[in-house]
Structure formats: structure tokens, C-alpha cells
Amino acid sequence: MVRAEQVGATTEPAEQAQTYVKHYASPEAMWREWQALEACRGVGVQRVHAVDTDRQALILEFDSSAMPLSEFDEADLALFVAVLPALVSVIQHCHARGWVHGDIKPSNIVYVPTTQTIRLIDFGASYRIGTSREALSEWQVTPMFATGQQVRGEGLVQTGDDWYALINIIDQVMPFAHDRLLLQALQSVRDGVAADIKQSERTTK
Numbered sequence: 001m002v003r004a005e006q007v008g009a010t011t012e013p014a015e016q017a018q019t020y021v022k023h024y025a026s027p028e029a030m031w032r033e034w035q036a037l038e039a040c041r042g043v044g045v046q047r048v049h050a051v052d053t054d055r056q057a058l059i060l061e062f063d064s065s066a067m068p069l070s071e072f073d074e075a076d077l078a079l080f081v082a083v084l085p086a087l088v089s090v091i092q093h094c095h096a097r098g099w100v101h102g103d104i105k106p107s108n109i110v111y112v113p114t115t116q117t118i119r120l121i122d123f124g125a126s127y128r129i130g131t132s133r134e135a136l137s138e139w140q141v142t143p144m145f146a147t148g149q150q151v152r153g154e155g156l157v158q159t160g161d162d163w164y165a166l167i168n169i170i171d172q173v174m175p176f177a178h179d180r181l182l183l184q185a186l187q188s189v190r191d192g193v194a195a196d197i198k199q200s201e202r203t204t205k
Contacts, residue, residue, distance in 0.1 A: 019049050020062040029124065030056055036126035039097045044090035046121040063112055066119065069169075070106035074176050081177075081185045083111060083118045084170075088189065090120050091166065095129065095159045102126050102157070104165035105145045131157040144168065160197045167193050 024030035030051070037048045037058075050059040072080055087109060094101055101108075102125035110119050125140040133139060133153045141150045145165035149155040170190045177183040 018062050018064070019059050021052070021055070021057050022060055023055065023057045027053075027056055030058060033123045033126065034058060036094075036099050036101075036123040040094040040099055040123070042090075042093055044086060044117065044119055045094070046119055046123070060121075063110070063114075063119075065114055066110040066112045068107045069109045069111065072106070072111075077173065077176055077182060078179075079111070080173060081182050084186075084189050086118050087120070087166070088193070090118070091162050094120070094126075095162070098129055099123075099126050100129055100157050100159060101162050102150075103140060103142055103145070104162045104169070105142050106169060127157040129157060129159060133157065163193045163197045167197070 024033075034048055034051055037046060041047065047061040048058055049061060051057075052059060069080065091101065091104070101120060101123060103122065104120075108120065108122045110121060111117075112119060127136075127139075133149070133155060136153065139150075139153055142165075143151055145168050147161055147164050150161055167190060170186055170193070174183065174186050174190075177186055
């Protein structure tokens, strides 16, 4: 998960089990993440349990058994390939609800072994599709997984931002896919994502 200081927020364990508290530097940031999570509510998306306006915080779903993809190693490659279609579906679901996650990276994708599912977390960088970055006073990016426009704060928020990040993740994994079937599966998903990027570019011109 993105560290609190990167997004102007702090986190602490909540009193109830399997939740945690995320504090925000501004009410605008808190309500924007809440709006994104509520709009994208569904399988594979982190849930909001409550809003604490007094502490300017969200009470968020937490699973202590969940493992971020950033902790996967080469031995987990087959598992990564297995959950990749579900990850694509979750991102598509968010886009269909009108939102771009904005910070797709391994630490913001967790695998829940008890249910054998993935979950997309940390919507602190989320904005509605079509939002002008030039109108924003600040924004959050992870340069390794962000487009040039995201890093520079230019252009519009678009679905291609998330797909660009996912392609970067796949490209980091592919050199370790020595099994032909795994490599083919990764390439197939990558090709589909690349097509979505082209579609996104056409619709924003």
C-alpha cells in the first residue's frame, strides 16, 4: 500500500477486527476517495466500512492474510497469471463506473488466499474519467507505473492510465516466464490491454 506520507494521509489499526483507519490531510481528498470506492463498489474492490468526519478518516476493509503482489516472487508466477484476468475485470469495472484508479501497481493489488481472489486497494489517486489534470492543485503518481502526462500533470484522466500501468507490471514479469504456456497467457493479456489503450486514445481525441 502507498505509504501515508505519499498521499497526505496516515493510517492506524481500527478497533474492530479486519479494518483500518486512513486519515487525510484534507476533507476533499477523503471524500474523493470515498466517492471512488462507493462508485466502484463490487467484487475485487476494497470496501469502505464508515466515514469518520470528526477525525477526517475512512474506516476501510483490511484482511491480515492478504498478500500484495509486490511480495510475489518467481515461484508465484503461475498464481499471478491465474489472477490476472480477474484484475483486468476489476479495472474494467471501475472504468465502467466512470473512475480511473490512477495508481495501479503491485503494492495496490492484494491476493486474498482464503478466497483465492484479488482486491484493488488505495484509491487515493482516483479521479473521474475526463478530469483535467491541469485543474488539479496536486496529484499522486508512482513514476515507474505512470504515463508521462500523469507525471507532468497534463491532459485528461483516462482509462489508458490504468492500462499503461498494468502493461508495465506485465512487462516486469514476462522475463521470468520460462514456461511457454505462462508466457503465452501473459502476452495474450498484454495484447488485450494494449488494444484498450488504443481505444482510450481514440475516444479522448
